[in-house]
Amino acid sequence: MDTVPFYIQVFTNGVVLSCYYILVAVGLNLIMGIMHIVNFAQGTVYMLSAMLLYILCEELGLNYFFSGALAIAGTAGLGILMERFLFRRLLGQFLPSLVMSLGLLLAIEGAVWLRFGIISKAVTSPFRGLFKFWGASISYERVVVIVGGLLLIAGLFIFIRHTKAGKAIRAVEQDREAAILHGIEITKICRLVFIVSFALSAAAAFLVSPMLVIDPNIGHTPLLKGLVIIVLGGMGSVTGTLVGGFIIGFIESIAGSFFDPTIASIFSFVILVGILLVRPSGLLPYRM
Amino acid sequence: MKFSPFLIVAIILAGLPALIGDPYWLHVYIMTCLNIILAASLRVLWNVGLLSCGHAAFMGIGAYTSALLAKEIGLSPWLGMLAGGGLSVVVSLALGYPALRLTGIYFVLVTFAFNEVFFLIATRWREFTGGPSGLLGIPRPTGIPAGKLAYAYFASVLLWLSLIILFRFEKSRVGRIWLAIRDTELRSRCVGIQTTHYKLFAFGVSSFFAGLAGAAYAHYIGFISPTDFTIWQSIYAQIYMIVGGVAAFAGPILGSVVLTVLSEFIRAAGPLQSVVYGTMLAVVMLFSPGGLVSLGRYFSGWFKKKKEASARV
Numbered sequence: 001m002d003t004v005p006f007y008i009q010v011f012t013n014g015v016v017l018s019c020y021y022i023l024v025a026v027g028l029n030l031i032m033g034i035m036h037i038v039n040f041a042q043g044t045v046y047m048l049s050a051m052l053l054y055i056l057c058e059e060l061g062l063n064y065f066f067s068g069a070l071a072i073a074g075t076a077g078l079g080i081l082m083e084r085f086l087f088r089r090l091l092g093q094f095l096p097s098l099v100m101s102l103g104l105l106l107a108i109e110g111a112v113w114l115r116f117g118i119i120s121k122a123v124t125s126p127f128r129g130l131f132k133f134w135g136a137s138i139s140y141e142r143v144v145v146i147v148g149g150l151l152l153i154a155g156l157f158i159f160i161r162h163t164k165a166g167k168a169i170r171a172v173e174q175d176r177e178a179a180i181l182h183g184i185e186i187t188k189i190c191r192l193v194f195i196v197s198f199a200l201s202a203a204a205a206f207l208v209s210p211m212l213v214i215d216p217n218i219g220h221t222p223l224l225k226g227l228v229i230i231v232l233g234g235m236g237s238v239t240g241t242l243v244g245g246f247i248i249g250f251i252e253s254i255a256g257s258f259f260d261p262t263i264a265s266i267f268s269f270v271i272l273v274g275i276l277l278v279r280p281s282g283l284l285p286y287r288m
Numbered sequence: 289m290k291f292s293p294f295l296i297v298a299i300i301l302a303g304l305p306a307l308i309g310d311p312y313w314l315h316v317y318i319m320t321c322l323n324i325i326l327a328a329s330l331r332v333l334w335n336v337g338l339l340s341c342g343h344a345a346f347m348g349i350g351a352y353t354s355a356l357l358a359k360e361i362g363l364s365p366w367l368g369m370l371a372g373g374g375l376s377v378v379v380s381l382a383l384g385y386p387a388l389r390l391t392g393i394y395f396v397l398v399t400f401a402f403n404e405v406f407f408l409i410a411t412r413w414r415e416f417t418g419g420p421s422g423l424l425g426i427p428r429p430t431g432i433p434a435g436k437l438a439y440a441y442f443a444s445v446l447l448w449l450s451l452i453i454l455f456r457f458e459k460s461r462v463g464r465i466w467l468a469i470r471d472t473e474l475r476s477r478c479v480g481i482q483t484t485h486y487k488l489f490a491f492g493v494s495s496f497f498a499g500l501a502g503a504a505y506a507h508y509i510g511f512i513s514p515t516d517f518t519i520w521q522s523i524y525a526q527i528y529m530i531v532g533g534v535a536a537f538a539g540p541i542l543g544s545v546v547l548t549v550l551s552e553f554i555r556a557a558g559p560l561q562s563v564v565y566g567t568m569l570a571v572v573m574l575f576s577p578g579g580l581v582s583l584g585r586y587f588s589g590w591f592k593k594k595k596e597a598s599a600r601v
Contacts, residue, residue: 038393089574094392095339099530100573102341102523106566113559216559220519224404227397235393262408269405276386276394 005136010257016142018249019149023204025226026241027197033173033236034193037097041104043223049075049202050214057123064126068206072199079198083191113216125210141211148207160238173236228272234282301448305440314436320548321443322501325450327528327540329497334534336490337470342399343498343525345406346376348517350499351506355426365429369503376499377492384491388484403519410514422513426506439508450497466490527565531572533579542580
């Protein structure tokens with residue numbers, strides 16, 4: 001067990017899991033920071049775009065990349081609609097909006113289950129094969145998740161920190177009234193945040209689907225991990241989400257290889273409660 | 289005689305099981321009673337402005353505790369039910385202490401995660417909980433004869449007692465402080481209310497009744513498994529409360545009755561039920577946040593207005 005290939009395997013697994021969780025968690029956290037809404041349907045959005053990918057790719061026989069682009073665009077469009085017709089009506093009402101997102105989760109998952117059944121599906125992977133790296137075998141699917149995930153995260157970082165729209169998002173997160181006084185349109189920012197967060201979840205589905213199965217319940221895992229990551233990293237903080245995401249990803253990968261995945265999940269819950277006890281505002285010393 | 293809604297409820301509860309007779313509908317009746325206890329216990333939390341996404345886990349703690357005590361030690365289920373409720377309270381306090389010092393979002397997240405973890409532990413700890421195949425052969429409480437009718441009466445009594453206690457709590461000084469915390473937390477703190485303590489207290493009360501309902505469920509069905517206490521059960525309990533209406537004490541009762549009976553008609557398809565429930569939840573939140581109860585009020589207000597209008601003419 002204690003050989004170099006094993007550790008390389010654990011490390012790549014950790015990065016893959018981290019990228020997967022971060023892409024969903026960052027969307028969840030942006031919506032939470034800007035609109036003060038816990039969108040429980042975020043995992044469902046991931047599931048929906050994976051399903052969309054499956055329909056386009058397998059049932060209609062389109063190219064994987066083309067259907068991926070369509071799925072991301074479709075999901076972003078869904079984000080606009082959801083924001084405009086559902087979440088905007090309950091803006092600023094914490095419990096009602098939360099309850100409504102729970103209702104969406106139930107309704108959408110039930111509808112997908114009715115249409116496609118509970119049997120797991122899979123898309124044919126366009127990235128077959130694996131290569132040897134110091135004795136560890138790493139599949140191309142994992143490389144795609146790592147490269148694509150890290151690129152997207154870096155892109156999001158540049159967007160949030162260096163573009164005008166990203167700065168506006170951070171301004172609204174830090175001080176809503178002051179941002180309004182400086183002429184930032186809150187409704188536009190909310191729409192933008194929904195587009196970004198839905199598109200990132202769809203991108204996660206595009207990257208991860210070749211190596212995972214697709215069924216109506218796959219949204220729960222990233223949702224749950226995303227919630228833990230947000231508590232770890234602090235609400236509304238993109239950097240915190242990154243840090244929390246890598247911590248949870250690596251804990252799962254390490255605990256999953258030495259014990260088993262269930263213990264890893266319980267372990268991350270214990271960490272969550274411990275963090276709440278000693279550092280309730282998250283791990284990072286200040287907001288970024 | 290003074291008008292007392294609880295007297296009317298008592299008469300209905302005493303008469304209904306005998307009137308039903310049919311074993312299938314008696315089963316529905318018992319499940320409705322237990323669902324009402326669960327939904328009414330969630331109302332306590334809603335009154336302090338909190339939402340628990342993990343109440344099925346507390347129900348599960350009560351169920352497993354009582355069932356294991358009865359099976360392994362031979363403890364009387366009557367004491368076991370109280371012990372189940374008691375252990376739920378202990379766990380809820382341990383969980384609430386870190387989570388309730390912060391804003392409501394953290395509480396939702398922690399209870400949500402806790403429900404998942406409870407499910408994992410109940411599934412994995414085979415020697416103790418029986419794993420995914422669950423616990424079989426949980427005895428009935430001593431003194432209650434076999435058959436559904438007797439247990440229906442027991443559920444009636446349990447429901448009636450729970451409702452009276454919860455109603456007293458809501459109308460007491462503590463209940464008013466809960467409402468004050470929900471409406472203006474900062475101001476409550478400024479006048480010297482230890483908001484965290486009162487929230488913890490509410491969480492404890494709420495978990496006790498959830499645990500009690502769980503234990504009563506375990507001793508009724510005689511078989512429990514982790515799938516009885518998933519996050520979906522927690523969400524369903526919320527739906528009973530919210531669709532029924534959070535505006536009045538009768539809300540969770542109305543919601544549980546309407547939805548449990550309704551779900552018996554649409555049970556033919558499992559996913560269809562969640563589509564209907566989910567849509568209902570979203571629609572109620574968007575268009576009538578007060579739920580079914582406020583719908584009644586709305587109509588009575590409408591009639592009153594009409595009357596006034598005609599009187600003016």
